[in-house]
Amino acid sequence: MKNNPKFFIAIYTGFLTFLILVLVLFTYGMALGHDKWLLELFQIKFLFIPFVFYLFALSVIIGLTNYILISFYQKRLLMPIEEKLRLLAGGNFDNPILDESMPYSISNQTLFEMDNDFYMIRMKLKEILSELQLLNSRPQLIDGVTKEEILEKERHRLARELHDSVSQQLFAAMMLLAALDEQGEESGIPETYQQQLGVVTGIINAAQSEMRALLLHLRPVTxxxxxxxxxxxxxxxxxxxxxxxxxxxxxxxxxxxxxxxxxxxxxxxxxxxxxxxxxxxxxxxxxxxxxxxxxxxxxxxxxxxxxxxxxxxxxxxxxxxxxxxxxxxxxxxxxxxxxxxxxxxxxxxxxxxxxxxx
CATH class of the missing domain: 3.30.565.10 (Histidine kinase-like ATPase, C-terminal domain)
Known part of the structure; x- marks a missing residue:
């Protein structure tokens, strides 16, 4: 609120309203020959409340009303701007809202110029993105080979090595644990050891799932x-x-x-x-x-x-x-x-x- 101009405007409006009302009452009291008009503001009561508090309440109401009117007017002006910025940021360059004129008046040329700026930004963004897509469609060669081909070959090499080494070792460890689990049930080993075997089995299962996901990532289909x-x-x-x-x-x-x-x-x-x-x-x-x-x-x-x-x-x-x-x-x-x-x-x-x- 401290950095909100509308808040300060409302405070100043309420304060000025209070001063004007007091000044009017002062002028009125002096014209009637009341020397103690300020004291009478506190002595005169309406519904058991001193009259001066009604002056203060009226000033606050006028300040709040001014705040609401300014907020409404700003929102009316800013909503089209926010909507157009949101559409531009989201890449919706062909949305009909971008073609609508903002509610500017003859005396407010700033919004008219802003409308033109939005159009220029929109056209420039479309041009940049079009060039970006065109550039992306051209293969980038490194020693006669595209970057994607180099990455794909390297991924296939890593996938083969992982499958032939780590993946096979995990599978062998899983078979060994399964055999140990069967022997444990037949020989009646303590339940604590069986639980530990179960934990190790779960870890290897998770590692196998991770390896399958990694192999799918390294050997993607085209x-x-x-x-x-x-x-x-x-x-x-x-x-x-x-x-x-x-x-x-x-x-x-x-x-x-x-x-x-x-x-x-x-x-x-x-x-x-x-x-x-x-x-x-x-x-x-x-x-x-x-x-x-x-x-x-x-x-x-x-x-x-x-x-x-x-x-x-x-x-x-x-x-x-x-x-x-x-x-x-x-x-x-x-x-x-x-x-x-x-x-x-x-x-x-x-x-x-x-x-x-x-």
Whole structure:
């Protein structure tokens, strides 16, 4: 309130109103020859309340009324500005609200100029995002090989090494523990040891699940001529056969530039990998739709969640950083809503500039 100009205006208005009323009463009292008019303000009572308190209450009411009127007027002026800024920040460049003129008057040229500025910002953002999508569609070569090809080969190499070493060792350890558990039941070893074997079995089971999720991430499937919808469905079906999780998806065929389509597909892979490795979710929902001139991807899980605003949250932070970079390269926006123990909702919106598909 201290830095609120409306509050100070209301205080000054109320104070000036009180001074004016006192000055009027002073003039009126002097005209009638009342020398003790100030004392009479406290002595004269109405409903057992001194008259001076009514003057004070009237001043406060006028100050509050002034505050409300100013707030209403500012809100009327600021609401269209806030709405246009929200649409621009969300990438909704073709929303008809952006074409509406703000309620300016002939004497208020500032809003008229602001309307023109919004139009210029809108056109500039569309131009920048269009160039960004065009640049993203061009392969970036390193010694004649694209960056994606280098990363894919390295991922396949790591996946093979992990599968041939760590994954096989975990499987062997699981078989050994199962044999020890059977021998323990037959030989009647103490229950404490059996509980410890159960704990170790649970740890190895969790490690195997983590390894499966990691291998899925390192050896991602590619679209290979399929539509984005078909590619995501194939990914989810493969996921369902390897991990115990309840899946639900609702998608439609959407037309996107090939490079943008591939980036969005990689975003889905990265998000699924993060969910499997960190969220501990039992249910997962995936939605893909076209909404006006934007493609909307939404992934929801019922996992452990996390504090989005906390800088100390390191789990999955590298994966989220990759996702942000991919979304930014398409000119899209990323919105994350998550609370501890309440699951996570991740929304990706990519604008279709002019509706053109390369």
């Amino acid at each position: 679209l290979e001529g399929k539509t984005l919808k078909e590619g995501i469905e194939q990914l989810l079906i493969e996921l369902k056969t390897k991990v115990t999780i309840q899946l639900k998806w609702e998608m439609e065929d959407v037309a996107l530039p090939l490079a943008t389509e591939d980036q969005l597909f990689r975003v889905v892979q990265e998000l699924l990998s993060n969910i499997l490795r960190h969220a501990k979710a039992s249910e997962l929902e995936v939605y893909l739709h076209r909404v006006n001139q934007s493609i909307l991807l939404r992934i929801v899980d019922d996992g452990v969640g996390f504090d989005v605003s906390s800088q100390n949250n390191k789990a999955g932070s590298y994966g989220l950083m990759n996702i942000r970079e991919r979304v930014a390269s398409t000119g899209g926006t990323l919105k994350i809503i998550s609370f501890p123990k309440q699951g996570t909702s991740i929304e990706v919106k990519i604008p279709l500039l002019g509706g053109n598909v390369e």
